[in-house]
Amino acid sequence: MAQNVAQGDSPAQGQPARPDLAAMLVPLGRALMAAEQPILNAQGLTMWAYTVLLHLDEKPIRTQSALAEAIRADKTRIIAVLDALEARALIHRQPDPEDRRARLLSLTPEGRLLRDRVQYAIQQGEERLLALLPAEEREGFLRGLRTLSALPDLTLE
Amino acid sequence: MAQNVAQGDSPAQGQPARPDLAAMLVPLGRALMAAEQPILNAQGLTMWAYTVLLHLDEKPIRTQSALAEAIRADKTRIIAVLDALEARALIHRQPDPEDRRARLLSLTPEGRLLRDRVQYAIQQGEERLLALLPAEEREGFLRGLRTLSALPDLTLE
DNA sequence: TATTGTTATACTCTATAACTATA
DNA sequence: TATAGTTATAGAGTATAACAATA
Numbered sequence: 259m260a261q262n263v264a265q266g267d268s269p270a271q272g273q274p275a276r277p278d279l280a281a282m283l284v285p286l287g288r289a290l291m292a293a294e295q296p297i298l299n300a301q302g303l304t305m306w307a308y309t310v311l312l313h314l315d316e317k318p319i320r321t322q323s324a325l326a327e328a329i330r331a332d333k334t335r336i337i338a339v340l341d342a343l344e345a346r347a348l349i350h351r352q353p354d355p356e357d358r359r360a361r362l363l364s365l366t367p368e369g370r371l372l373r374d375r376v377q378y379a380i381q382q383g384e385e386r387l388l389a390l391l392p393a394e395e396r397e398g399f400l401r402g403l404r405t406l407s408a409l410p411d412l413t414l415e
Numbered sequence: 416m417a418q419n420v421a422q423g424d425s426p427a428q429g430q431p432a433r434p435d436l437a438a439m440l441v442p443l444g445r446a447l448m449a450a451e452q453p454i455l456n457a458q459g460l461t462m463w464a465y466t467v468l469l470h471l472d473e474k475p476i477r478t479q480s481a482l483a484e485a486i487r488a489d490k491t492r493i494i495a496v497l498d499a500l501e502a503r504a505l506i507h508r509q510p511d512p513e514d515r516r517a518r519l520l521s522l523t524p525e526g527r528l529l530r531d532r533v534q535y536a537i538q539q540g541e542e543r544l545l546a547l548l549p550a551e552e553r554e555g556f557l558r559g560l561r562t563l564s565a566l567p568d569l570t571l572e
Numbered sequence: 573t574a575t576t577g578t579t580a581t582a583c584t585c586t587a588t589a590a591c592t593a594t595a
Numbered sequence: 596t597a598t599a600g601t602t603a604t605a606g607a608g609t610a611t612a613a614c615a616a617t618a
Contacts, residue, residue: 274534276557279541280447281469282564285487287440293571294437330442332587337601359594359599377431383571384436391559398555400433402548407439414450414540489610516576516617
């Protein structure tokens with residue numbers, strides 16, 4: 259942006275060198291989600307259900323609230339999702355013997371299998387998309403995206 | 416992903432080398448939007464209003480429907496937004512003399528000024544964020560993001 | 573009759589509040 | 596009394612359908 263600063267002592271604005279990040283990221287994210295939808299539909303999964311499968315795979319979780327927080331959802335919102343996943347035997351959901359208020363959540367073998375298959379299909383499609391970028395640009399994009407999305411909380415101040 | 420393919424003749428899945436793109440892009444986009452909110456609030460702008468100002472700046476538009484389509488919004492959804500912007504004299508909105516059904520939309524000087532100020536503040540914040548990335552990674556990220564977000568329509572098939 | 577913009581309505585998604593059960 | 600989970604309700608955001616003006 260430095261080369262675009264206005265010359266005078268005016269507020270130093272001038273033409274932006276690029277669109278706003280959010281103006282690029284948000285529509286791209288939405289388009290990508292829409293493109294994944296057919297793959298999820300084919301397996302009878304909603305986006306929330308797939309998100310749950312992804313987060314349970316990393317490690318089992320002791321309470322539904324913790325899961326909800328991890329995927330940035332309201333705890334009331336994932337209940338129907340868990341109901342459906344449990345009914346299809348894709349997850350285990352048992353009262354913790356040591357504190358029967360809590361529900362131990364984990365993937366069943368079938369859940370893991372389905373999760374792997376779906377993620378493989380999605381990432382294969384993504385790779386085709388990324389193949390449009392020159393190798394160096396692709397690497398930078400992925401590394402930068404991973405770094406930024408791993409930041410605990412963003413502020414622009 | 417190639418180095419992660421399973422060894423047998425099984426479905427060739429194995430552990431993914433990275434999270435799904437959408438699983439990184441969507442939360443990052445949301446976090447960025449949330450971070451921009453205080454800047455917009457300070458100027459009494461909603462995200463939709465700011466989006467309208469950005470798109471009108473590129474060039475005036477002849478119909479509201481065209482604007483709505485350009486920013487991927489429903490035509491009924493932007494009406495209240497245009498009402499508010501017009502009431503603050505940030506945009507012009509006149510019936511086209513040649514076809515009085517259409518409304519010619521353009522920025523007023525004040526609208527352009529406000530848009531520039533807000534965008535400058537937002538992009539300054541973004542630059543602080545991008546400064547967390549090594550220079551090379553930052554460049555790749557921005558170039559890749561611009562390329563991908565410029566694609567007309569994504570499919571994973 | 574078709575198109576632009578608008579208004580009224582319905583629907584979807586999400587969050588808040590109230591309730592049950594365990595502790 | 597406090598916490599995990601659930602259910603019922605209300606709210607925001609969005610889209611669909613019906614309408615008025617213009618062509």
